[in-house]
Amino acid sequence: MTRSTYSANHPYCDQTNLYTPLRFPELASAIAHINEEHYDELIGFLTAFTALSSEDIAEATVQLVDIYAEVIVLQVQPTDAKKTSTQSSDQTFFIPFTAPITQFSDLNTQYILLKQKADKKLGKKTIKLTTQTFVVQDSYKVSQNMLRLELTGPNINTSYKNAIPVDEAGYAYLFDLAHNFTSTKGGDTTLTRAHCYYTLRKAWQASDGVRAWVDVFLHGDTPGGDWARSLQAGDTVISKREFPEKTAHLQDGQALLIADETSMPTVARLLELWENPIAPLVVCVTQKAADQAYFDEIKMMADRTDTAFTLLPVVTGQVNSGKALATLIDDILGKYLTTHPLQIDKVWGAMEAGTAKALRGLIQQRLGLERSDSVIKVYWRHD
Numbered sequence: 291m292t293r294s295t296y297s298a299n300h301p302y303c304d305q306t307n308l309y310t311p312l313r314f315p316e317l318a319s320a321i322a323h324i325n326e327e328h329y330d331e332l333i334g335f336l337t338a339f340t341a342l343s344s345e346d347i348a349e350a351t352v353q354l355v356d357i358y359a360e361v362i363v364l365q366v367q368p369t370d371a372k373k374t375s376t377q378s379s380d381q382t383f384f385i386p387f388t389a390p391i392t393q394f395s396d397l398n399t400q401y402i403l404l405k406q407k408a409d410k411k412l413g414k415k416t417i418k419l420t421t422q423t424f425v426v427q428d429s430y431k432v433s434q435n436m437l438r439l440e441l442t443g444p445n446i447n448t449s450y451k452n453a454i455p456v457d458e459a460g461y462a463y464l465f466d467l468a469h470n471f472t473s474t475k476g477g478d479t480t481l482t483r484a485h486c487y488y489t490l491r492k493a494w495q496a497s498d499g500v501r502a503w504v505d506v507f508l509h510g511d512t513p514g515g516d517w518a519r520s521l522q523a524g525d526t527v528i529s530k531r532e533f534p535e536k537t538a539h540l541q542d543g544q545a546l547l548i549a550d551e552t553s554m555p556t557v558a559r560l561l562e563l564w565e566n567p568i569a570p571l572v573v574c575v576t577q578k579a580a581d582q583a584y585f586d587e588i589k590m591m592a593d594r595t596d597t598a599f600t601l602l603p604v605v606t607g608q609v610n611s612g613k614a615l616a617t618l619i620d621d622i623l624g625k626y627l628t629t630h631p632l633q634i635d636k637v638w639g640a641m642e643a644g645t646a647k648a649l650r651g652l653i654q655q656r657l658g659l660e661r662s663d664s665v666i667k668v669y670w671r672h673d
Contacts, residue, residue, distance in 0.1 A: 305384060309358035314394040317357060324354050324401075326647065327668055329661060330536060331405055332364060338408035339385050342366065348662075355382070357397065359390040362404070415534040422454075422463070422532075424502065426525045429518070432505065434580035435551070437518050438491070439504045441527065454493045454500045459559035460535025460640075461490045463504070466528040467517045483513040485530065487669075491555040492562070507551040509577070509609070536638075536665050543635025545570040548619065548649070550610045551577070552669040553640035554584050560638075561599055564590045569597045571632065573619060575604040575641070602626055610641065611672035616648035620656060635659070640667040 324332070332352050336342055349369050356363040361384040368380070387400040388407075402417055409416030424441040432438045443454050455461050468484040491503040506518035521527065535556060547570050549557040557572060564570070569590065576582055582603045590599060604622055606615065627634075634657050639649065646668045653664055 305382075306356075306358070306363075309360045309384070310390065312357060312359055312391065312394075314397075316394055320397060321354050321357060330665075331408070333662075334408045334412060334414070335362070335385050335404065336364060336366065336383065338411040340383050342381075348660075357391075359392070361386045362401075417534070418532040419530075420532055422529045424527045424529070426521045426523055426527060427501075428523060429521055433582075433584040434578055435508045436554070436581060436584055437506045437508055439506065439518060439521060439527075441502045441504060442496075442499045443493075443502055444500060454502060455490070455534075456493045456495070456500075457563060458490075458534060459537055459563055460553075460556035462487045462533045462535065463490060463529035464531035464533070465517070466530055467513055469528045470517060470520065470525060486514040486517070487533070488514070489535075489553075489555045490559075492559060505555040507554075509551065536667075539663055539665065540570075540636050540638055541566055542568075544568050544632055545636040545638065546573070546623075546634045547571070548573045548575075548637070548639030548641070548666070550575045550641040550645075550669075551581060553667075554581075556640060558585065558588050561585075561588050561590050564599075565594050567594070569599045571600050571602060571626075571634075573602045573604060573623060573639075575606060575610050575615065575619065577606055577608060577610055579603075579605045609672065610645070612642070612644045613648040615642075615645045616652055619645075619649060620652040624656065635663065637664040637666065639665070640669040643668045643671045 329352065332354055333347055336347050336352065337344065346368075347366070351367045351369070353365050353367070354362060355365045364383045364385060366381045366383070385404070388403045389396075389400065391397055391400055402419065406416045422443060424443045426439060427442055428440040430438055430440075464485050464487050466484070467486055488504050488506055491505045493500055493502040495501075506514060508515045508519065537560060540560070543566070545566060545568070547557050547560065549572070554574065557574070561570075561572070572585070574582060574585065582601075582605070585601055602622065604619065606618070637653055637657070637659065639646070641649070646666050650664070650666050653659070653666065654661075657664070
């Protein structure tokens with residue numbers, strides 16, 4: 291059983307002597323990335339492995355402050371209002387890995403194992419380190435630059451470990467690009483990227499197994515785009531990892547969804563499965579106007595909401611990345627809310643890393659939401 295150990299104020303220094311410091315040059319950026327992109331997982335670790343109440347956690351700032359070979363170190367800082375009560379000082383928690391880290395590549399594995407333990411204890415869906423094999427049935431364009439791969443996979447009635455979800459939005463697979471380039475082009479092809487995440491657009495049970503759509507945005511000469519374009523009927527594709535998306539907070543209140551081309555498949559499936567009686571506002575950012583047609587055939591279930599979703603298109607004419615795009619999205623949203631007053635209660639979005647980082651702050655400033663009510667994810671990096 292994973293248990294945390296606790297230290298407050300000065301005892302923190304004494305307790306760090308019990309653990310092995312890591313000297314990896316990449317460690318600082320890894321800590322910053324986890325704090326920025328995986329805050330909800332840190333909350334999960336505290337909820338699963340410490341005695342802190344949900345109220346204590348909600349009324350505090352949580353930060354990953356260090357990683358040792360044996361543990362991660364989380365600091366919980368009460369807000370000014372909370373400091374007036376009995377919980378008046380910062381707290382530090384040391385949460386152990388399953389096994390010590392000996393090289394930097396171990397960090398990813400140990401972090402995933404820790405997340406799996408926390409999610410299991412909390413009864414949540416979690417990341418799966420599972421290999422699955424799909425067979426390509428067809429591929430075709432569904433908008434100017436969006437290629438749909440139609441795949442068959444294991445039956446839904448197989449073990450849960452290998453089940454393909456038919457009622458989830460944003461469920462992502464880490465596909466092994468090298469498998470196809472090696473098998474179809476020989477061993478001499480050099481890949482700049484051996485794996486790539488793509489979202490399951492939709493899945494359903496058919497007579498020949500589970501049919502699945504995976505939509506791949508083709509944006510220039512990229513490893514993922516080259517991989518998708520190269521696939522032919524009968525080819526096998528392999529996934530190495532599966533990751534559920536965080537969308538449960540969208541079940542009530544007025545929601546705002548923000549997508550670029552990489553996250554349009556997630557939003558499309560969200561809309562098809564929408565159970566919130568209030569239809570969402572959708573901001574869709576594309577480089578080309580023609581790709582806005584992706585949403586033309588998307589319909590929400592009539593018995594779940596009274597009105598159709600509102601689509602606010604943003605066409606940039608350039609690669610959708612960077613702080614300037616975040617400012618543009620915020621400006622367009624502000625103008626829309628001025629003429630169409632809405633009280634936005636929940637936000638979900640996914641886009642390029644620089645845009646997501648800048649947009650989080652702008653959305654917080656504009657809407658003043660709790661961090662748990664505004665989820666803006668990184669789906670790709672412009673590098």
